[in-house]
Amino acid sequence: MNLEQILQEKFGHTEFRTGQKEIIQSVLEKRNVLAVLPTGAGKTLCYHFPSRLIDGMTIVVSPLLSLMEDQVHQLRAKGDKNVLQLNGMLTFEERKHVLNEINADTMLFLSPEMLANRKLLQRLASIKNGLFVVDEAHCISQWGHEFRTDYLRLKEVIKFLGNPSCLALTATATNKVEKDIIGQLEMDDPVIHRYSVNREHIKFFVHKAETKQLKLEYLKNCLKTLEKPAIIYAPTRSDTISLSRYIESLNAGLTAYYHGGMSKEDRLLVQHQFLNNELDIICATSAFGMGINKPDIRTVIHMHLPPSAEQFVQEAGRAGRDEAESAAVIIYTDEDKYIPLSFIDLEFPEEQELKVWLRTLKQLGQNNVSLPGDGEMSKILQAEEPQWKMLKFYLEKENIISGPVINERGISEQLFNKLNRQFSYRKLEKERKFEDMESLVQGKTCIRAGILRYFDEEKEAGIEKCCSACGLSINDVFSGNKNMQENRRLPIEQNGWKEELAQMLIGPKRRTIR
DNA sequence: CGTATATGGCGTACGCCATATACGGTGCCGTACT
Numbered sequence: 001m002n003l004e005q006i007l008q009e010k011f012g013h014t015e016f017r018t019g020q021k022e023i024i025q026s027v028l029e030k031r032n033v034l035a036v037l038p039t040g041a042g043k044t045l046c047y048h049f050p051s052r053l054i055d056g057m058t059i060v061v062s063p064l065l066s067l068m069e070d071q072v073h074q075l076r077a078k079g080d081k082n083v084l085q086l087n088g089m090l091t092f093e094e095r096k097h098v099l100n101e102i103n104a105d106t107m108l109f110l111s112p113e114m115l116a117n118r119k120l121l122q123r124l125a126s127i128k129n130g131l132f133v134v135d136e137a138h139c140i141s142q143w144g145h146e147f148r149t150d151y152l153r154l155k156e157v158i159k160f161l162g163n164p165s166c167l168a169l170t171a172t173a174t175n176k177v178e179k180d181i182i183g184q185l186e187m188d189d190p191v192i193h194r195y196s197v198n199r200e201h202i203k204f205f206v207h208k209a210e211t212k213q214l215k216l217e218y219l220k221n222c223l224k225t226l227e228k229p230a231i232i233y234a235p236t237r238s239d240t241i242s243l244s245r246y247i248e249s250l251n252a253g254l255t256a257y258y259h260g261g262m263s264k265e266d267r268l269l270v271q272h273q274f275l276n277n278e279l280d281i282i283c284a285t286s287a288f289g290m291g292i293n294k295p296d297i298r299t300v301i302h303m304h305l306p307p308s309a310e311q312f313v314q315e316a317g318r319a320g321r322d323e324a325e326s327a328a329v330i331i332y333t334d335e336d337k338y339i340p341l342s343f344i345d346l347e348f349p350e351e352q353e354l355k356v357w358l359r360t361l362k363q364l365g366q367n368n369v370s371l372p373g374d375g376e377m378s379k380i381l382q383a384e385e386p387q388w389k390m391l392k393f394y395l396e397k398e399n400i401i402s403g404p405v406i407n408e409r410g411i412s413e414q415l416f417n418k419l420n421r422q423f424s425y426r427k428l429e430k431e432r433k434f435e436d437m438e439s440l441v442q443g444k445t446c447i448r449a450g451i452l453r454y455f456d457e458e459k460e461a462g463i464e465k466c467c468s469a470c471g472l473s474i475n476d477v478f479s480g481n482k483n484m485q486e487n488r489r490l491p492i493e494q495n496g497w498k499e500e501l502a503q504m505l506i507g508p509k510r511r512t513i514r
Numbered sequence: 515c516g517t518a519t520a521t522g523g524c525g526t527a528c529g530c531c532a533t534a535t536a537c538g539g540t541g542c543c544g545t546a547c548t
Binding site: 143235335 | 537539
């Protein structure tokens with residue numbers, strides 16, 4: 001039976017989309033695969049398909065619980081009952097149940113943090129493992145080094161599971177990020193399937209404003225001209241709130257805000273309203289977007305400069321998954337850079353700080369104190385919790401910390417120098433990425449060409465007037481979408497959201513959300 | 515960099531203004547409880 005027949009019989013599709021067949025073939029040949037496929041190209045099939053043919057369990061590492069929920073739900077809805085997930089939203093009993101259920105035919109979704117659990121790993125290793133998938137694999141590079149270091153432990157996990165073949169999937173990776181992913185997963189002799197990140201129907205616009213007020217003026221213009229639904233990205237949580245108030249005052253459409261500090265319920269509610277076309281505009285921090293599968297987002301506006309071109313392409317790429325004309329706008333001022341730069345600053349300790357931290361740890365070790373919990377420890381060091389967790393990861397790597405034991409003899413001048421050098425290097429890398437983003441918008445040349453160059457691609461000849469630098473104006477977009485406008489919006493039920501929320505929380509799927 | 519809160523001097527007992535300092539983003543987790 002050939003792959004097309006299987007596709008038809010088991011998955012109900014008549015043909016593969018670009019790249020899918022090649023990727024699936026490589027996976028079936030038991031190769032380690034890195035696939036860079038643009039947003040909306042059908043990544044799920046790339047592991048769903050082989051997981052049904054491969055001998056052994058398929059493990060899928062997913063960065064967000066909401067994303068995991070969605071995918072598991074969709075796959076199960078398609079009739080695949082042996083798709084399970086394991087995460088912190090499950091009760092103890094539910095977890096036990098999942099651990100009993102899993103077998104060599106299971107597809108199991110987990111977070112990288114879950115895979116740090118030794119007992120769980122032993123249970124997983126007791127089953128034959130066929131395929132190890134890392135979804136949204138750019139997270140390894142983007143988050144793994146500092147924010148979510150469990151991403152850097154995945155290589156040990158893969159070894160522990162008996163080296164199943166590995167498939168890393170992402171929509172945005174430069175050559176450098178590709179190398180980082182391959183290196184961090186220790187993928188042996190990998191096959192790389194890379195498809196262009198170019199999305200021709202997305203038109204790019206950059207506008208530099210002199211003041212904050214003028215930024216808002218330009219935004220007002222954009223909202224008059226550009227189509228909705230739209231996402232507006234802001235740099236801080238409070239900015240998302242003030243922006244949504246501003247837009248409401250303009251009567252520019254139904255608006256809500258979204259950021260990581262909101263409760264799970266509120267986030268879920270806003271997300272659902274946006275997906276159901278009950279909102280025109282969502283003002284959000286970078287927390288919003290990953291796994292948002294809404295095909296008809298017409299406009300993405302950035303009210304600041306994202307920290308990297310990768311992040312920009314990820315966020316702007318949420319527009320126009322349906323391949324209809326869409327707009328991506330950046331409105332910025334020179335002052336914008338201080339926020340991203342201060343975030344980078346915040347992530348890494350100062351030299352003096354690092355010295356004090358190591359000294360404190362050495363003292364704890366000398367007094368045979370066993371290592372306290374993360375919250376407690378960050379208090380002792382007067383560090384932010386993410387900072388301490390990052391340091392802990394690297395100290396574990398250097399065998400300074402093992403479990404609750406602090407091997408204080410290893411804490412030396414050399415160790416300080418090594419860590420300090422490493423942190424400085426990473427900090428510089430991040431600052432460079434931001435500078436690249438700055439030069440992307442400051443240049444006088446085609447923005448699309450700049451993006452493609454950044455991703456080591458050549459711009460294909462023949463795209464005229466593709467962005468503001470090529471002379472395109474925001475009034476020129478959306479001419480091609482005329483006939484698809486009117487039937488989009490549904491009437492809004494003013495009191496519907498409470499019932500809707502109750503539905504999401506209580507039944508019929510029984511989610512556990514606190 | 516801009517904004518919000520905290521401190522400090524004044525010169526008289528509470529309120530005012532000036533200046534100093536802190537903060538800003540992304541998520542998972544057998545779990546800290548108050």
